[in-house]
Amino acid sequence: MxxxxxxxxxxxxxxxxxxxxxxxxxxxxxxxxxxxxxxxxxxxxxxxxxxxxxxxxxxxxxxxxxxxxxxxxxxxxxxxxxxxxxxxxxxxxxxxxxxxxxxxxxxxxxxxxxxxxxxGTSFDNMDIAEDRGRFSGLLKELNIPYPEYGTAFTADEAIEVANQVGYPVLVRPSYVLGGQRMRIVINDEELESAVVNLLKHIPDNNILIDHFLDRCQEAEIDAIFDGDDFMVMGVMEHIEPAGIHSGDSNAVLPAFNLSPMEVTTMELYAEKIARALNIKGLINIQFAIKDGNVFVIEANPRASRTTPFIAKAYGVPFLNIATKIMLEEAKLKDFKIDKKLTGYAIKEPVFSFEKFPNVNKELGPEMKSTGEAIRFIKDLRDPYFRTLYKERSMRLSK
CATH class of the missing domain: 3.40.50.20 (Rossmann fold)
Structure with missing residues (x-):
């Protein structure tokens, strides 16, 4: 049988x-x-x-x-x-x-x-944002400042690009999660080692070599675009300086130390990018601010890990709104949005180093946190905030 x-x-x-x-x-x-x-x-x-x-x-x-x-x-x-x-x-x-x-x-x-x-957003437009090279090309077309960059597929090509854009450089692959395999390097020897290691774990990846803007402020915007109208959900300023992954940074909502001109410039650039990509729904854009100049680092054409944080801080159902816009069942003008936040909200990264005792605890461009929490403060005199800001100042002075 x-x-x-x-x-x-x-x-x-x-x-x-x-x-x-x-x-x-x-x-x-x-x-x-x-x-x-x-x-x-x-x-x-x-x-x-x-x-x-x-x-x-x-x-x-x-x-x-x-x-x-x-x-x-x-x-x-x-x-x-x-x-x-x-x-x-x-x-x-x-x-x-x-x-x-x-x-x-x-x-x-x-x-x-x-x-x-x-x-929601089409595949090709999402791919422009995901592909580091294509996205930098878009920023150039839009006349939006970004760190000098180049692309490479081998260690030799990467060294050539790095010497053109100038050290230090940020080495990063495309299409990765949580800053995987990202490194900041300061010379040819470190760069070669980083690229060989990257290609070993992520073969055939397009490697982007960015000039690293040292000692600058980082910030980010989460926004919704419906094809006609653009709405900034929130502007967050990182307490940690550049070089630490956004997921590992304490982020303050709203921005606490940026000038009105810098915030307005960020919002202008965010809208230009959302319109150019024809975003339908959510987008997250990350910025570096140095000497009053705003540079775009990257864009994520999706919900970010800070989207729930903003929604909870302001008490607005942003995900419900964005989903109905993706489905073309509503427009931004159909919603009455009332942000309610007294003082500031701080996104706190949560680490689990006690469970991984042999892991390097030094923070950098590759994410290490395993979650996040939210803390509300009345003003910037709050002891918790002042401690965080003091630690930031100590890092910058090194």
């Missing part, structure tokens, strides 16, 4: 119009619970718009994988093979990749190649 393998499928598709939301998978350094917040609010907005909300995620410790959040949950790894099987079965109106962090965003290319609708 021959053995017959019978494959069963307990998932029965409904006749409703469906939207799939991709989660961020397991919590890891660089990406964690903050994107679960984004996914949950996105799922609720999808249901409010009359669609069947389908969640794909594989983290049992998150709210997005509770059975009563989405209409249907696929507890599966956020890998292409699993996603494609689900898409073939469910036949959704489209897939949202903006809410699940870098893991979800990386699947946009395969969705685009298979002709699956990506809800």
């Amino acid at each position: 021959s053995n017959i393998n019978i494959i069963s499928n307990e998932s029965v598709p409904s006749s409703k119009k469906k939207i799939i939301v991709l989660g961020s998978g397991p919590n890891r350094i660089g990406q964690g619970i903050e994107f679960d917040y984004c996914c949950v609010h996105g799922l609720l907005a999808i249901k409010e718009c009359g669609y069947e909300a389908i969640m794909i995620n594989c983290n049992p410790e998150t709210v997005s994988t509770d059975f009563d959040v989405a209409d249907k949950l696929y507890f599966e790894p956020v890998f292409w093979e699993h996603l494609w099987d689900i898409i073939e079965l469910e036949k959704p109106e489209g897939v949202i990749v903006q809410l699940g962090g870098q893991t979800a965003l990386k699947l946009a290319k395969k969705l685009h190649e298979r002709g699956i609708r990506i809800i």
